[in-house]
Amino acid sequence: MDEFKFLNPKKMKHPKNGMTLEYLDKQSAIAALIVSVDDKKGYLVKQFRPGLMGESLEVVAGLIDPGEVPIDTLYREVAEEAGYYKEDYDIIYEEKQALAISPGYTAEKLSCYILRLKNDDIKQKELDLDEGEDLTGKWYDLEEALELSCDFKTHFLIRLFQLIQKNR
Numbered sequence: 001m002d003e004f005k006f007l008n009p010k011k012m013k014h015p016k017n018g019m020t021l022e023y024l025d026k027q028s029a030i031a032a033l034i035v036s037v038d039d040k041k042g043y044l045v046k047q048f049r050p051g052l053m054g055e056s057l058e059v060v061a062g063l064i065d066p067g068e069v070p071i072d073t074l075y076r077e078v079a080e081e082a083g084y085y086k087e088d089y090d091i092i093y094e095e096k097q098a099l100a101i102s103p104g105y106t107a108e109k110l111s112c113y114i115l116r117l118k119n120d121d122i123k124q125k126e127l128d129l130d131e132g133e134d135l136t137g138k139w140y141d142l143e144e145a146l147e148l149s150c151d152f153k154t155h156f157l158i159r160l161f162q163l164i165q166k167n168r
Contacts (some may be wrong), residue, residue, distance in 0.1 A: 028107075029064060030073045030110070033156075037120050042142050048134065059158075060077055062076070074111070088117060090118060098113075112157060
């Protein structure tokens with residue numbers, strides 16, 4: 001089997017019953033919903049995903065590099081995939097701890113953020129995508145995004161944002 005770049009299949013013995021367990025040892029990641037100043041739109045990216053065998057509409061996200069802390073990954077990924085820099089937005093929500101994606105399947109954890117642009121005059125800069133990364137992004141009405149996306153992290157962050165807005 002070819003070497004995997006991002007996935008590392010592993011086996012271990014269950015600590016109590018000795019059963020063999022399989023899982024993926026995978027890098028953790030960040031996910032960020034970027035909302036407009038008026039809180040009505042979110043910046044989402046569309047990209048091909050092999051698990052769907054097609055394109056997926058998602059919030060900005062990316063892997064945390066070895067030795068990197070989640071907040072630095074946030075700044076890097078938002079700049080790369082959305083063209084916004086930390087001086088362009090406020091972090092209005094940050095998950096207290098990284099969340100397990102699928103604890104029976106993978107070691108990956110996700111650090112979640114919600115960002116709001118500081119004003120309407122913020123100009124999006126040129127994207128700085130990683131080699132081989134092929135994505136496009138644009139602003140979507142949040143309800144429209146929920147209809148168009150089947151991505152869990154995207155639904156989670158939009159619904160969380162809506163709940164925060166409702167309880168403000």
